[in-house]
Amino acid sequence: MRKFIQIFLTCLLLPTLAQANAIRLKDLVEFDGVRGNDLVGYGLVVGLNGTGDGLRNSPFTEEIMTNILERLGVNVSGEQFRPNNVAAVFVTATLPPFARVGGTIDATVSAIGDSSSLLGGTLIMTPLNAADGQIYAVAQGTILAGGAVAEGEAATVTKGVPTSGVIPSGARVEREIDFDLSSLSSMRLALREPDFTTAGRIEQAINSEFGRNVAVMKDSGTVEVNIPRTNARSTAHAVGRMENVLVEPQRKARVVVDQSSGTIVMGSDVRISHVAVAQGNLTLRVEESPLVSQPNPFADGETVVVPRTGAALEEDPGIQLAEVRETTSLSEVVGGLNALGVSPRDMIDILKSLKAAGALHAEFIVR
Template sequence: MDNDSHPDRTERLIRALIAATVVMASAALWWPVTANAARIKELASVQGVRSNPLVGYGLVVGLDGTGDQTTSTPFTAQSIAAMLQQMGVTVPPGASMQLKNVAAVLVTAQLPPFAQPGQTLDVNVSSLGNAKSLRGGTLIATPLKGADGQVYALAQGNLIVGGAGASAGGSKVQINHLSAGRVPEGATVERAVPTPLNQGEFLQLDLNANDFGTAREVAKAINTKMGEGIALALDGRVIRVRMPASPDARVSFMADIENLPIERAAPAARVVINARTGSIVVNQAVTLSSCAVAHGNLSVTISTTPVVSQPNPLSGGQTVAREKSDITINQAPGSLIQMPAGTQLVDVVKALNSLGATPQDLLAILQAIKAAGALNAELEVI
């Protein structure tokens, strides 16, 4: 083998790598970027295809002395008496039942769309009385009803409580919550809920947020994929879609359109404020006009010192303990700070950070900036 061929091959390899790098770099300039794209299934839901809440009242038995105190929760004793009567056991009227291993609970579940009889659901169990813990209990058969009063599922099973606790001699230790638990696959569906998927010629898609631009893009994507005139945007939230005739074709049709990518429009500028926790969330569309803000901290300090008033000797008075309070008010100087206009979120964050205010102070500052017309966003207090 000729040794001179090695440098030639190395040179050809380097040239090929350079050419590939140039091609990939140029492709990044013209290749469409879908960073803000989302699928239709993430932006809209089918009208009528939704889950339904179920609720029921039941009893948890088998507790280790941590159940309801029937003296203060009479409905637990009434429920036990009614259950025993259905089983053929008659409780004498006026009999006092001091039960500590039974708890009255509220059972909730979500019936998903297209759920059929025989399928299982997870249920949540929450105490209604003064039970100390539901740990180790068993939920007896509980009918779960919908908003129409019909029974759609039947729940029963052993509870899983993600906590533990112990108490003795006036001391108590508890980890997590003991008065609520969960029964995985604890309910069996007894009745199905009809859905409008196979009813009528049209199906309605409801956007999760009201936005005319997104509604137009969703209708445009469906018409491009399935044919002109298939989808029609009725307003900023509703898109009416013409569906095939057969149920199988409708399932295939929905499977095709729900994965269509949609270029999401820019969201409305909004600042969300939680007045209870002091949390502030600003989205990327918020802009700030030029303004000037002065902010000064005001603090009030109250200090109390115990003072003993001692009477003079042989005066016959009594020693009295009193308190002396000193109140101090400090107001820090607040200089006028000019906040430049910000057209990007990073500029708005820098401008707000320059004030050096706490989140609680920013609540009032943002409201004042909005009132002055310098905050180009909608304030929402939750």
């Protein structure tokens, strides 16, 4: 009876454990046609507190300022003006899928001249173009820069990047993307991290959701869904059901290290073969102690400087050859490496050596 209860509880817990590691389909794939479009524009920021472009070093700033004033009916031809409160900028934004006319999107503003700060500036009306050259949005508004500048007569302190900022909801959509989702008879799902096992699980999960074979795996990065076979009211309804399907992805074993900060990130599937590792430091000391030799008083001789050099080579006696046994879990990998008593930066060198020796069974990425 006790054995039967254990088997029964195991059967109840298995689906719960599998579901705990599952991820929504919308977080694993990109739906064909459902994507954003990049926009870019060239504009002018005004109202800066003396931190604008130097017009002699940035002639394009003077040119765009002249064009804007002339469009507003101000004739500045032949005039010589050198304001220091304007700056030329690039404005970028992403037009989300199915954005409608009148909607607003965020805009990012970045200086392209020698302006030292965009703090407190206002972006003048700037058209934003897509790759086809058409204007899809217009940006304007006050810039929120993420840095700060403090300066005096002899020193300047800068924190963050004051030459770049954002305008929340600062661009208004003026044109829509011509895309009819309901006209699709099939839709491809592009995996963000291509993997045959994950693609197969997505195919099975979608077919299980709709109760029939509506999805087929094309390759490691693509799963195609037949929309009419889903019997959904529309393509949007079919996508709405698919994007919340739970799938447990299969990840590649990876080790990612950042040499500048000493950060190490390892996946749960990383394995290390049985290997021995030694890590230590050598210290070389060289000391110069010259000796001055002088002749006796009233003797016929010369003062001579005799060089004396002391050299010593020391090795940390606490470092020994350590054995890292074949491991089956991430905690054992970390525990085996920590047993050497090394710092994270030294551990990066050890991981490189393990990969070169063929003992680290994972993709090794250095940033």
